[in-house]
Amino acid sequence: MEIINAFVIIISLVILSGLIAFIGDKIGMKMGKKRVSLFGLRPRYSSIIITILTGVLIAVLSITILLGVYSELRNALFNINDVLNRLERLNQQLAERDQQLSERDQKLAARDQELSRLQQEIEEREQEIAAKEKEITEKEQEIAAKDQELKNVENELKELAKNRDQLQNRVAELSSQREDLETQVTELEEQIADLEADYDDLREVANQLQAGVIYYMGEDIVYQKGDVIYNDVLEGGRSEQETISALNEYLQKANQVALNQEIQVNEETGMALRLQTEDILNAARILYNMDQGSRVIVSLVSRVNVPKNDWLYANFQLYEDFIVFEKDSLISSRVISSDQSSEEIESELEALLQNVNEKAINQGLLPDNSGQVGSINFSQFYELVNRVRSSQAEVKVNVYATTNIWREDRLSDNLKFELETAAEEQNADE
Numbered sequence: 001m002e003i004i005n006a007f008v009i010i011i012s013l014v015i016l017s018g019l020i021a022f023i024g025d026k027i028g029m030k031m032g033k034k035r036v037s038l039f040g041l042r043p044r045y046s047s048i049i050i051t052i053l054t055g056v057l058i059a060v061l062s063i064t065i066l067l068g069v070y071s072e073l074r075n076a077l078f079n080i081n082d083v084l085n086r087l088e089r090l091n092q093q094l095a096e097r098d099q100q101l102s103e104r105d106q107k108l109a110a111r112d113q114e115l116s117r118l119q120q121e122i123e124e125r126e127q128e129i130a131a132k133e134k135e136i137t138e139k140e141q142e143i144a145a146k147d148q149e150l151k152n153v154e155n156e157l158k159e160l161a162k163n164r165d166q167l168q169n170r171v172a173e174l175s176s177q178r179e180d181l182e183t184q185v186t187e188l189e190e191q192i193a194d195l196e197a198d199y200d201d202l203r204e205v206a207n208q209l210q211a212g213v214i215y216y217m218g219e220d221i222v223y224q225k226g227d228v229i230y231n232d233v234l235e236g237g238r239s240e241q242e243t244i245s246a247l248n249e250y251l252q253k254a255n256q257v258a259l260n261q262e263i264q265v266n267e268e269t270g271m272a273l274r275l276q277t278e279d280i281l282n283a284a285r286i287l288y289n290m291d292q293g294s295r296v297i298v299s300l301v302s303r304v305n306v307p308k309n310d311w312l313y314a315n316f317q318l319y320e321d322f323i324v325f326e327k328d329s330l331i332s333s334r335v336i337s338s339d340q341s342s343e344e345i346e347s348e349l350e351a352l353l354q355n356v357n358e359k360a361i362n363q364g365l366l367p368d369n370s371g372q373v374g375s376i377n378f379s380q381f382y383e384l385v386n387r388v389r390s391s392q393a394e395v396k397v398n399v400y401a402t403t404n405i406w407r408e409d410r411l412s413d414n415l416k417f418e419l420e421t422a423a424e425e426q427n428a429d430e
Contacts, residue, residue, distance in 0.1 A: 223312065231300075236286075238292070279315060297319040323404050324365045327404050349397070353376070357373055376412065400417075
């Protein structure tokens with residue numbers, strides 16, 4: 001609508017300006033023909049002035065109409081400085097707004113970068129969350145599998161609990177059968193022992209027959225089967241090299257003892273002993289496997305009857321050594337009446353010594369070839385008889401160990417006899 005009004009005003013101005021120009025021209029021509037003079041000027045100049053005034057009138061009229069119609073043009077024309085100042089301020093404000101807009105654009109770009117970074121971080125977090133969720137899912141599956149496995153185990157335990165009574169009954173039955181079998185094994189072992197005893201008796205008879213044959217053939221027996229050739233105590237639990245060295249030294253000493261008899265000797269090695277390598281290695285292995293610091297009695301015994309100038313076949317016998325009687329310990333005692341005859345007192349003392357001998361063997365003391373573990377000499381025995389005879393009616397003979405007696409020791413020089421009367425015994429009890 002405003003555009004149409006503008007065109008109407010412009011057309012009106014054009015028409016009005018043309019009309020004014022035409023009127024002015026007519027007036028000028030009339031004034032020229034009539035040779036009218038304005039302000040005393042020549043008609044020519046007066047015509048020019050009228051033309052100028054006509055143009056001025058056109059301009060004034062155009063401006064007046066425009067100013068009357070458009071208030072903005074009127075304000076712009078009469079307030080041009082204010083408009084310019086305002087325009088400058090608007091330009092400044094526009095520049096400031098442009099700067100602010102640029103800053104905002106920069107901030108927006110920074111925000112966009114931050115948003116991109118946060119978006120990327122969110123995506124990474126989402127990936128981590130997805131991974132964790134996957135791991136949780138796997139763990140839940142594992143837990144479910146473990147729960148299922150636990151249920152299976154519980155079911156198996158229930159089954160085992162059901163079968164436990166049956167198994168216990170079966171174990172009881174097997175235990176009963178085992179006892180029966182052990183009884184049978186014991187009986188068989190006793191039968192085997194009896195057979196071995198019979199076998200040993202037969203071998204002994206055969207050896208005796210062989211010894212008798214050799215004797216009647218003019219040969220003497222140097223060692224009977226089972227005779228001890230040499231005895232010594234070795235330390236167990238030592239290193240392999242120390243054990244071998246100790247066993248070699250033992251064999252050299254045993255060989256020196258054997259050389260005192262009339263037996264055959266290997267001229268190249270100078271050895272009179274005939275030993276199996278397996279027996280030597282077995283003895284070394286036993287010594288090596290013993291506890292460190294332990295004592296082992298190593299005996300070398302004749303394997304067969306050995307005539308003069310024949311080979312001496314021998315075996316090892318190893319016994320763990322220990323103290324049988326500690327020092328000052330009471331071994332045995334016997335009450336003897338001094339009113340008896342010398343022969344009766346001797347019999348009583350012999351019975352006491354026999355009891356000491358049996359007790360020593362039963363507690364581990366090793367007997368010699370005669371089955372004894374030692375004896376007292378003739379003078380010591382009859383000195384003890386005289387002491388008993390010279391005492392009161394009854395006397396208690398106590399036998400003590402004078403030192404620690406080990407398994408390989410003899411009792412001969414390690415016994416002490418003390419006589420105690422009945423009154424002394426009663427005082428000791430009190």
